[in-house]
Amino acid sequence: MMQQVFRILVINPGSTSTKIGLYENERCIFEKTIRHPYEQLKPFERIIDQCLFRKTLIVKQLDYEGINLSKIDAICGRGGLIQPIEGGTYEVDDAMIRDLKIGLNGEHASNLGGLIAHEIATSLNIPAYIVDPVVVDELQDIARYSGIPDIPRKSIFHALNQKAVARRAAKELNRPYEQLHLIVVHMGGGITVGAHKQGRVIDVNNGLHGEGPFSPERAGTVPAGDLVQLCFSGQYYIDEVMKKLVGEGGLMAYLQTNDAVEVEQRIANNDEVALEVYDAMAYQVAKEIGSISTVLKGKVDAIILTGGLAYGESFVQMIANRVAWIADMIIYPGENELQALAEGALRVLSKEEEAKRYQNFVEKSGRSFHV
Numbered sequence: 001m002m003q004q005v006f007r008i009l010v011i012n013p014g015s016t017s018t019k020i021g022l023y024e025n026e027r028c029i030f031e032k033t034i035r036h037p038y039e040q041l042k043p044f045e046r047i048i049d050q051c052l053f054r055k056t057l058i059v060k061q062l063d064y065e066g067i068n069l070s071k072i073d074a075i076c077g078r079g080g081l082i083q084p085i086e087g088g089t090y091e092v093d094d095a096m097i098r099d100l101k102i103g104l105n106g107e108h109a110s111n112l113g114g115l116i117a118h119e120i121a122t123s124l125n126i127p128a129y130i131v132d133p134v135v136v137d138e139l140q141d142i143a144r145y146s147g148i149p150d151i152p153r154k155s156i157f158h159a160l161n162q163k164a165v166a167r168r169a170a171k172e173l174n175r176p177y178e179q180l181h182l183i184v185v186h187m188g189g190g191i192t193v194g195a196h197k198q199g200r201v202i203d204v205n206n207g208l209h210g211e212g213p214f215s216p217e218r219a220g221t222v223p224a225g226d227l228v229q230l231c232f233s234g235q236y237y238i239d240e241v242m243k244k245l246v247g248e249g250g251l252m253a254y255l256q257t258n259d260a261v262e263v264e265q266r267i268a269n270n271d272e273v274a275l276e277v278y279d280a281m282a283y284q285v286a287k288e289i290g291s292i293s294t295v296l297k298g299k300v301d302a303i304i305l306t307g308g309l310a311y312g313e314s315f316v317q318m319i320a321n322r323v324a325w326i327a328d329m330i331i332y333p334g335e336n337e338l339q340a341l342a343e344g345a346l347r348v349l350s351k352e353e354e355a356k357r358y359q360n361f362v363e364k365s366g367r368s369f370h371v
């Protein structure tokens with residue numbers, strides 16, 4: 001019998017890029033990364049305000065490539081800061097749209113994935129999905145302690161790509177993901193370092209709201225007391241302080257760019273400041289890897305480096321110099337997110353799985369919801 005072919009459009013908005021892909025079942029037939037320099041997104045006060053801008057770029061790009069939207073069966077977007085849920089493929093429903101729009105757990109470009117997918121899908125009368133959103137929560141209970149009971153630690157990370165590359169590594173190591181102990185380090189606009197124990201991410205830094213290494217556009221962990229002083233100094237509005245943590249922190253703050261390629265060019269031109277800042281970022285990534293190796297009690301089958309920064313050979317080398325003694329390292333530059341989105345949607349379209357309903361999680365958690 002001939003296998004049915006589903007055409008799936010996938011949309012992955014990140015903090016520094018929008019990536020799109022077109023798939024026929026699991027085969028990628030087109031993919032494109034649209035980069036967003038800092039200045040391009042600066043005029044948008046809130047992330048949600050970028051929705052129309054990014055959607056228009058996507059539709060124009062598809063049109064330019066001659067891709068006929070009417071022949072698409074489903075659209076799948078990266079999932080954002082909704083309420084913590086288990087992994088899987090979810091149909092975008094009204095409850096999800098509301099939580100993505102308000103940014104229930106914060107503001108990040110991933111909130112736009114489900115919204116743009118839904119908007120385009122509605123006009124085509126086809127379903128829209130998200131897969132493994134950034135709030136997938138598999139933390140072990142001990143990892144939730146922060147030291148302040150009112151502020152439990154949260155699982156906010158590159159769940160989609162961390163899971164996808166962990167499974168890819170498991171295949172290459174010829175062992176089930178569910179038997180491995182892995183440290184996965186996603187290094188994009190934000191940086192997250194996850195401890196994967198037997199198929200679950202039992203601890204990970206909250207890569208959005210000030211935990212872990214600084215990154216191209218984020219501050220990471222900062223001295224808490226000094227941050228409180230800054231907040232109450234009367235010099236800044238809340239949005240300005242938030243921007244120091246997310247959007248204008250890290251490389252942006254030290255070097256006025258979130259583009260690591262540019263930083264590497266500056267280093268090649270003997271810019272010593274650029275080299276020191278880049279090395280400091282690698283130092284912090286290495287420290288986080290060392291720290292999380294204790295969560296796995298030192299039993300680490302592999303350390304996986306992935307995300308855009310993993311293309312930077314010198315950056316990878318700076319990290320490897322400090323952590324290669326912990327375990328073997330596997331480098332997967334870029335990310336498997338588009339593929340993972342397509343495969344998640346395909347599992348539902350081919351009826352291998354049923355799409356999960358976000359509304360059910362909202363009801364179970366006791367949060368009321370009115371359209």
Ligand SMILES: Nc1ncnc2c1ncn2[C@@H]1O[C@H](COP(=O)(O)OP(=O)(O)O)[C@@H](O)[C@H]1O
Pocket residue numbers: 013014015016017018187188189190216258259260261262264307308309310311312313334335
């Ligand atoms: N070839 C490369 N060498 C070094 N850094 C790179 C390369 N390609 C992309 N990057 C950097 O990776 C970062 C973005 O990573 P990416 O995973 O695309 O992030 P996001 O999904 O958050 O937009 C940027 O700082 C970008 O400059």
Ligand SMILES: CCCC(=O)OP(=O)(O)O
Pocket residue numbers: 013014015016108110134156157158187188189190191207208
């Ligand atoms: C919110 C965690 C995911 C994240 O930081 O993604 P980007 O690196 O794409 O901004």
